[in-house]
Amino acid sequence: MTDALLLVDDWGPEKIVVVSHRRTGMKGVLVIDNTARGIGKGGTRMSPHVSVEEIARLARVMTWKWASVDLFYGGAKAGVVADPSSPDKEAILRAFARALSNEVPREYVMGLDMGLTEDDAAIVQDELGDRGAAVGTPEHLGGVAYDRLGVTGYGVAEAADAAADFLGRPLAGARIAIQGFGAVGNAAARRFAELGATVVAVSTAKGALHDPAGLDVPALLAAREEHGDDLVSRHPQGTAIPSGRELTVDCDILVPAALQDVIDEDNAPDIKARLVVEGANLPTSPRAQEILARRGVTVLPDFVANAGGVVAAAFAMDSRYSGFRPGTPAIFETISDRLRANAVTVLEEARRRDSTPHTAGRTLAEERVRTAMRSKGRIPR
Incomplete structure (x- = not known):
């Protein structure tokens, strides 16, 4: 079993919340990695093999992903230990949402990842009675249909x-x-x-x-x-x-x-x-x-x-409480502009540093997160 305290380093996680519900058998975890640049935002996955360590790794990826595309949200991820094909999926998901009502949506907004669908995002909104609790809902509910749009x-x-x-x-x-x-x-x-x-x-x-x-x-x-x-x-x-x-x-x-x-x-x-x-x-x-x-x-x-998904998620986050849908052409144009520019920036930096693109890209993201942490007094100025 992973000792959650061993996962903590200079960046995070800031919070690890493990939840369970006896009647449905729900077990799950939320990892809020780093919120120096904004509230936690990342997908929620459902799989029989979810672990705290896996979700922590993915939450850290979200920290770098948001910083890499220079959008103002923090790294976070959640996971439910369950089979997404289970007939009890909705009950398990509702129990998971209720268990995280202290964190959602004030500290973390649920999204879609492996095992969850647009209707599942709608279930989370319904359970918590808050349109801001999740993004990725069906288009007919005002959401950005990530998978359908691709x-x-x-x-x-x-x-x-x-x-x-x-x-x-x-x-x-x-x-x-x-x-x-x-x-x-x-x-x-x-x-x-x-x-x-x-x-x-x-x-x-x-x-x-x-x-x-x-x-x-x-x-x-x-x-x-x-x-x-x-x-x-x-x-x-x-x-x-x-x-x-x-x-x-x-x-x-x-x-x-x-x-x-x-x-x-x-x-x-x-x-x-x-x-x-x-x-x-x-x-x-x-x-x-x-x-x-x-x-x-x-x-x-x-x-x-x-990172195209997080760019689209930023549009969805911005419109959670709006009566208007975000414009699809603007989403695709922004994804193309940001990802193309960022790919070149990272490869140029890797060449300049004589390092791998992973190292160069992460260094650039770390500098953005570190600057935000320093401005907020989370690390010495």
């Missing part, structure tokens, strides 16, 4: 385009492999195709598909709509390959957009892509990043590449 995946492709251009390898004609074809992966594939790239491999929880000549992205999107994760066995194009092999196929750009910790020191030497764009949170280990850097492979960090 804001995170769109931002991943935009950041990849800017990074590829910076590295002198234009995205048009580039071969892309995408691990994960959920909300992030499928939206990224759509945008990559629009930008002229060729998607050569995709994967789901049920397997992977590979075609060196390029997969038909519109057909893949239609197959996902009809078959979900089973698209890999229902789609006629491409060759089935074992899950995980999509990470090491011959390609120019690799987008791990599924789970954390999928690229480690064991498979990093086999990565053939010259640019890795982190669509998921924490998909590469620090050791893997070092190995890839030595091999001349550039890794664009998660807190830069997949």
Whole structure:
């Protein structure tokens, strides 16, 4: 069992709240990492495997992500230990929201992460009787429909385009492999195709598909709509390959957009892509990043590449109590502008410092957070 006190360092967490409810069996945790730049904001996930340490790691990513895109919220994350397919999901979620009523929404605003849907965000609002308690609600309730709009995946492709251009390898004609074809992966594939790239491999929880000549992205999107994760066995194009092999196929750009910790020191030497764009949170280990850097492979960090969701969340946060929906064109324009500029800034800084983009990007984010902490008297001036 993780000793929560061992998770505390110079940045946070500021608060770890573990909650439970005997009747529903609900167990959950909220980690508020650092609020020097604003109240805690981050997704809430539901999984049987949620742990305090996992949520603390993800909350720290949110701290750097908000600072990296220079938006004024703090890092936080929450998790519920439950199966999202359980018939008791709503009761468990309502119990979780009630248990955090002291913190939500004054210190933390719930959002969507793995296992939760737009309707679940609406349930949280309903349970606490406060439109400000959660963002990510359905559009018909005034929310920003992140998954339907595909804001995170769109931002991943935009950041990849800017990074590829910076590295002198234009995205048009580039071969892309995408691990994960959920909300992030499928939206990224759509945008990559629009930008002229060729998607050569995709994967789901049920397997992977590979075609060196390029997969038909519109057909893949239609197959996902009809078959979900089973698209890999229902789609006629491409060759089935074992899950995980999509990470090491011959390609120019690799987008791990599924789970954390999928690229480690064991498979990093086999990565053939010259640019890795982190669509998921924490998909590469620090050791893997070092190995890839030595091999001349550039890794664009998660807190830069997949920050399209937090930009959209900032719009949603701003409109929580408004009678007007935020404008979709403004959301996409801001995501493109911020992520493209930030990708170039981080890669330039990495080149100047002769460091990995993770180190350079985190240093820039740390400087912003440290400045805010110093101004508020949280550290010596």
